[in-house]
Amino acid sequence: MDAVATPPLIDPFMRAITYLRVSVTDRCDFRCVYCMAEHMTFLPKRDLLTLEELDRLCSTFVRLGVRKLRITGGEPLVRKNIMWFFERMGRHLGQGLDELTLTTNGSQLARFAGQLRDCGVRRVNVSLDTLDEDRFKAITRWGRLADVLHGIDAAQAAGLAVKINTVALKGTNDTEAHRLVEWCGERGMDLTFIEVMPMGELDGEDRLDQFWSLGDVRRELETRWTLTDTDYRTGGPARYVRVAETGQRIGFITPLTHNFCESCNRVRLTCTGQLYMCLGQDDDADLRAVLRASEDDALLETAIREAITRKPRGHDFDYSRQKVEGQVARHMSVTGG
Numbered sequence: 001m002d003a004v005a006t007p008p009l010i011d012p013f014m015r016a017i018t019y020l021r022v023s024v025t026d027r028c029d030f031r032c033v034y035c036m037a038e039h040m041t042f043l044p045k046r047d048l049l050t051l052e053e054l055d056r057l058c059s060t061f062v063r064l065g066v067r068k069l070r071i072t073g074g075e076p077l078v079r080k081n082i083m084w085f086f087e088r089m090g091r092h093l094g095q096g097l098d099e100l101t102l103t104t105n106g107s108q109l110a111r112f113a114g115q116l117r118d119c120g121v122r123r124v125n126v127s128l129d130t131l132d133e134d135r136f137k138a139i140t141r142w143g144r145l146a147d148v149l150h151g152i153d154a155a156q157a158a159g160l161a162v163k164i165n166t167v168a169l170k171g172t173n174d175t176e177a178h179r180l181v182e183w184c185g186e187r188g189m190d191l192t193f194i195e196v197m198p199m200g201e202l203d204g205e206d207r208l209d210q211f212w213s214l215g216d217v218r219r220e221l222e223t224r225w226t227l228t229d230t231d232y233r234t235g236g237p238a239r240y241v242r243v244a245e246t247g248q249r250i251g252f253i254t255p256l257t258h259n260f261c262e263s264c265n266r267v268r269l270t271c272t273g274q275l276y277m278c279l280g281q282d283d284d285a286d287l288r289a290v291l292r293a294s295e296d297d298a299l300l301e302t303a304i305r306e307a308i309t310r311k312p313r314g315h316d317f318d319y320s321r322q323k324v325e326g327q328v329a330r331h332m333s334v335t336g337g
């Protein structure tokens, strides 16, 4: 069937689904305190989709109208042979796919930046919550700041645009917001702040204690920087402002304080082939079973279309009554942040 004849994926709220986020592994070389417990039990290898299966699934989504593919995890760059998969996805660019990108902790970027660029990747999101070495260790438990900074250097040297993603954490990185804006400005990088979401149980961490609303972050930034609203969009949920003093943008992703579900265009595939129609709801569709039941992609297409008819209006995350509501049991590393 050619692309023109294939009806697009439209959910019950008339939102076109054009963005697929794919977690290629649940494993990570960091153990960020708000994301994972220190001792996680990871999935046995047989449960994971093979890279060939991921290729088949993602290619089907592209045929059904997905135009943006974000590879994530866990840490996507720790999956063995992952460059083979990037190469496979790269062949869809200009053939239905507009953008192939990834979200990474940056630890392996020094090794892979050039190859990513060769596969057609032009932008990467690097998650980085602090520029302070000790704090970095405290947040990531296992990470080394120097590795991430080398990774960012390598990505920029390879010609990749880097955007920094920072989870706003009260009592942890709230003293660094200005420094992060300044540093990103010096390096020509945009910066996005994210509100911490109630996903997965953590060892002794309290979401409400960690929560720093982005309204407060913005007010703090405005004490030093001139911020102007823009209508710039990258296909994701961030709302951007321009910083007059640096020329760079700052994005705000506010799942808690401003729900942006009405414009949601995305679904998420886990490394075991479960399709989550919403980050903050539990309903999923088992695409691995369909994939393994038949070599015929027609069944897969039907299963994907059926899943999209179940996409909910939005998530129910809520801290407003001084308790955590709408929590989902999965860690972010499962659904792919």
Ligand code: SAM
Residues within 6 Å of the ligand: 028, 034, 035, 072, 073, 074, 075, 076, 103, 104, 105, 106, 125, 126, 127, 128, 165, 166, 167, 194, 195, 196, 197, 198, 199, 332, 333, 336, 337
């Ligand atoms: N390992 C990659 C990385 O570090 O970017 C990709 C996966 S990670 C789960 C993706 C993003 O989710 C990171 O920016 C991380 O900070 C964010 N994240 C994880 N748990 C979160 C939570 N509970 N609330 C908000 N963001 C979270």
